[in-house]
Amino acid sequence: MMMVNAGKKNAALAAVKLIQDNMVVGLGTGSTAKFFIEGLAEQVQQDQLHNITCVATSIASDELGRSLGLHVVALDETDGIDITIDGADEVDPQLNGIKGGGAALFYEKIVAKASKKNIWIVDPSKQSPRLGTQFKLPVEVLPFGSHHVFNYLTDLSLDPHFRVNADGQYLLTDSANYIIDVDISEVTDLKALGDELIQHTGIVEHGLFLGICDTLIVGTEPTTILNRNN
Template structure:
């Protein structure tokens, strides 16, 4: 078995472990990414078999909405259900305090809105995503409005980041579901996450950023030694 096939098998097992936390009648956030899609498929299987009933999903991206509809998962909105019982999502990088960098799939804005509305935010990753300090492996995606995006890029660079506009394979700028651009901002290992998150949040023209601090309640990790489930200590 190749490393890629083995990694996918572990991701699937971890995602299916996360799905065991779902109970009938729940409102479930449907996350984005290669690991989260395994969870969505498993939810659809359990609904089809009758093992889960009366589940409604809140998708974190248009492509997730389309896949959930294709699989027969009933969908809802945060206007209809302002409280999400449990969200299953992925992450690009996770530190020991369960802080995250997200946005590799260009859905960070919707993902954060759903995470903030969730009683339980379950993050599923393979062990390669674990990091001692956020920024060690991954740049921070920052979603910006298209007007004046270059000014935002220069300002973020002044904070010490290498900044690149995310582009599609044809070279055109990638646009999010909201029609915004993404700047990938490489700060290297970040010593003060809270200060940086605050600076980015306060800047006009920045819609949101990929630092998800204090939002994850559970981490399910797929690794060579199997599946680990880590929970954030109660505050």
């Protein structure tokens, strides 16, 4: 665990160095993004960065940023985002990824789509030869009719499971939706799957982030930086 955390922190601090004054910065969600938010706040507090505006991808990241003195605003209060720094749960060699382990995939994708550049920060364990071999795909669904969506995902042979919290209750996202985690390890065409899922009534969003990441920073020592080939 110490090595994993060291990798997360290495990647996060490397990303902090890419932030320049007057940027609008998207704050990701999750344990790796937390290291970035803390590092960015430290740079602001040390007066290394003077005019940074932040947009958060979750309530947790919003609250953390504000508690550390960052200027966090709502997405609609900006004209756009210069750069978003976020983690990922699994990343393939083409820099496609699965996100949503922190149940923030819906807001994360909205912020990512509003960003000029998306940088993902990961420890080496998140790299994978093929998406779905290490991590389930989160699907965010409306509570109303969610069991019918569950049955639809079952018919697709995706072995769905509702995500539950520590109390055994259905986990609620920041937008008060449910998460159904599905197994895509046998799916060969992920783009086709993503297109099908998003068109099904009751599905709000899925955690396939295809063609979104521009740069991947892997927290090796020294860090490894990979750019997506357009």
